[in-house]
Amino acid sequence: MSQRHLLALFNDFDEAVAVIAELRAANIKGFNMDDLILKSPIEHPEVEKVLGDKPVHVQWFTLIGACMGGLLAFFLVASAQANFFSQIKGGKPIVPLPPDFVLTYEMFILGGVFITILGFLICAGLPAKRSSLYSTKVSEDQIGILVKGDESAVAIFKTIFTKHKALEIQEEAGK
Template sequence: MSKRHLLAMFSSFDEAELVVQELRNTSIKGFDVNDDLVVKSPIEHPEVEEFLGEKPVYVQWFTLFGALMGGLLGFFLISGAQANFFEQLKGGKPIVPFPPNFVLTYEMFILGGVYISVLGFLICAGLPAKRSPLYSSSVSEDKIAILVKSEAGATSTLRAIFTKHQALEIQEEAGK
């Protein structure tokens, strides 16, 4: 079954919200609001998340893991090196002194946290990604876009809904 993409542009979040609500209320065959709908916006807009419904974010887990591993790696790398370096006794301090190791462990903790968070962001956000088949550069300017994916049969229904809500422009993937 071939899926087709449809992109509609709106001038405001309000319109887009209405569209999403309507799509959610209308049952269209071959189109699932939660899976096949993507809202693109030029700014970060919390309301988008609200009207699309809660979706889980996993970046924090990466962060936690990265920070802990960074800290552990830091401490053991440093202490291990101190314990094995040829010449260790310095300034009357213990071979494995805590204050310096804490400082370095702390830095490694942050380093791990930041690095793995960014990694997590890329993974969770699916970046780097190929551009989706339908894209309008006006999204990066001031338009809100709704990209839907549906079976070929459903496009006209969707199109009707978009038009109803004053879509500024509707793009449709060229037929194969």
């Protein structure tokens, strides 16, 4: 089914919270709460309680990047040193561990940082095509709720928005 986007503008944050609570309780077919975006000109600390916990996956990118960077560095440095096994070492080990640990530590950090940045961009959905549903009033003093759902849910969205005194409702057909 075709997806539609709706943007509703509200004057009061409490009305927007009531809309989100009603959308969550309504159990609308063709709508997922993860497809709801709250837009506000100022910070509202209680937004996390209203929207619910969202999973954060960036720390897994950091862990994998650090481990892969450290392992790659150790094996590259150790294999480069092991290629010189035919040279006389004078009783020293072919792969000396203490100097290798310094380079491994540095690559743990470097791999973790690079993959964390990449993971942040992936988890944030960047680069992404910007929605054409935007109102400059959201940047000034109003709260916007952007929802995405099937065509069958549009009438229910509009009913809930008008019930809670939405100032303006914009609609766009999905791709």
